[in-house]
Amino acid sequence: xxxxxxxxxxxxxxxxxxxxxxxxxxxxxxxxxxxxxxxxxxxxxxxxxxxxxxxxxxxxxxxxxxxxxxxxxxxxxxxxxxxxxxxxxxxxxxxxxxxxxxxxxxxxxxxxxxxxxxxxxxxxxxxxxxxxxxxxxxxxxxxxxxxxxxxxxxxxxxxxxxxxxxxxxxxxxxxxxxxxxxxxxxxxxxxxxxxxxxxxxxxxxxxxxxxxxxxxxxxxxxxxxxxxxxxxxxxxxxxxxxxxxxxxxxxxxxxxxxxxxxxxxxxxxxxxxxxxxxxxxxxxxxxxxxxxxxxxxxxxxxxxxxxxxxxxxxxxxxxxxxx
Numbered sequence: 001x002x003x004x005x006x007x008x009x010x011x012x013x014x015x016x017x018x019x020x021x022x023x024x025x026x027x028x029x030x031x032x033x034x035x036x037x038x039x040x041x042x043x044x045x046x047x048x049x050x051x052x053x054x055x056x057x058x059x060x061x062x063x064x065x066x067x068x069x070x071x072x073x074x075x076x077x078x079x080x081x082x083x084x085x086x087x088x089x090x091x092x093x094x095x096x097x098x099x100x101x102x103x104x105x106x107x108x109x110x111x112x113x114x115x116x117x118x119x120x121x122x123x124x125x126x127x128x129x130x131x132x133x134x135x136x137x138x139x140x141x142x143x144x145x146x147x148x149x150x151x152x153x154x155x156x157x158x159x160x161x162x163x164x165x166x167x168x169x170x171x172x173x174x175x176x177x178x179x180x181x182x183x184x185x186x187x188x189x190x191x192x193x194x195x196x197x198x199x200x201x202x203x204x205x206x207x208x209x210x211x212x213x214x215x216x217x218x219x220x221x222x223x224x225x226x227x228x229x230x231x232x233x234x235x236x237x238x239x240x241x242x243x244x245x246x247x248x249x250x251x252x253x254x255x256x257x258x259x260x261x262x263x264x265x266x267x268x269x270x271x272x273x274x275x276x277x278x279x280x281x282x283x284x285x286x287x288x289x290x291x292x293x294x295x296x297x298x299x300x301x302x303x304x305x306x307x308x309x310x311x312x313x314x315x316x317x318x319x320x321x322x323x
Contacts, residue, residue: 007057010031010058013027013058016161019133020133020134020135021199022107022111022136025065025103025236028059028068029072029074029100029104031054032054032072032100033096033097035050035096036092036096041089043089044083044092051092058072064250064277065202071107071236075099075103078099082095107234109291110234110235110291111136111234114139114140115136115142117289117291117294118140118197118230118232118294119140119143119147121140121289122149122195124151125150126149126151126152126195127152127153128151128153128154128193129189129193129195129218130153130167130198131186131196132163132164132211133164134167134199134200135199136199136289137197138167139232140197140230140232140289141153141176142174152176152177153178154178154179154181154189155168155171155178155179155180156180156182156186156214157181157182158212158214160253168180190222193222195228195229196218196219196228197232198211198218198230199232200231200233200288201277202237202238202277203231203288203300204279205238205301206242207297207301208279208281209233209282210250210277210278210279210280211278212278213276213278215277217278219284228287230286230288230289231287233288233289235292240304250275250276250279251275251276252274254274255274258272282297282300283297
């Protein structure tokens with residue numbers, strides 16, 4: 001893989017041509033796989049410099065997505081361990097490839113398992129509201145449909161990038177009746193909704209969920225209407241750093257996603273803010289569906305302890321690799 005190709009992959013993640021937290025994580029580790037396959041060096045030190053450069057480039061693309069960090073860190077932890085133990089380039093390559101494949105396999109299996117678990121909460125006659133384009137939310141709904149359940153979905157457009165269009169298309173292709181609405185109509189429809197099903201980009205240690213901007217408003221409207229909110233999240237989206245009191249950085253997207261620069265130039269004194277995510281407090285969430293089962297938001301800290309352990313690695317809690 002040339003540096004230009006790696007830059008292109010990073011740009012695809014940064015510019016959201018690759019969308020969805022899980023897909024971003026898998027794409028990022030594929031970038032590390034490319035380094036392992038294409039590196040021409042026979043020196044372990046040189047290999048690690050190439051690896052670290054790719055790691056840093058990919059890590060900087062989407063600052064909020066903990067799935068990106070945890071995916072990259074999953075591979076990096078194992079490669080660094082092999083390097084410290086004196087591995088040659090051949091072993092470092094193999095460690096990179098095997099760790100990346102293990103992560104991708106685990107990611108896909110987690111999405112499938114969450115679909116199986118979450119689908120049990122869908123009942124015949126339900127009207128489900130979903131937001132953005134979440135692979136786990138779609139998995140839950142598709143699995144419920146495969147079980148023969150008769151329900152329908154309302155999907156928000158999810159401006160300004162309109163990820164909800166992709167969700168609506170995917171659900172319709174699966175034979176699920178779906179209605180696309182503008183984001184600001186969520187509260188209007190909420191009294192008719194039976195359940196809200198969304199994904200997550202980050203789950204904090206206190207059970208707060210970082211997801212696409214607008215999620216917290218939907219959860220607030222659901223709370224008012226006494227509609228239950230279910231969040232689907234793989235365990236690698238849980239953020240160990242929040243246990244230590246670190247705050248989740250909210251990504252600010254380019255102005256051009258909201259309004260063309262030339263149009264803005266004619267609006268003197270007007271500023272544009274385009275946050276990509278917001279934070280939904282745990283008290284607005286009824287349950288988080290993980291591949292390990294369904295937990296209350298308050299159970300996030302216990303899952304973090306069990307999943308990641310209390311091992312410190314460059315200032316963060318992280319899971320020990322299997323022996």
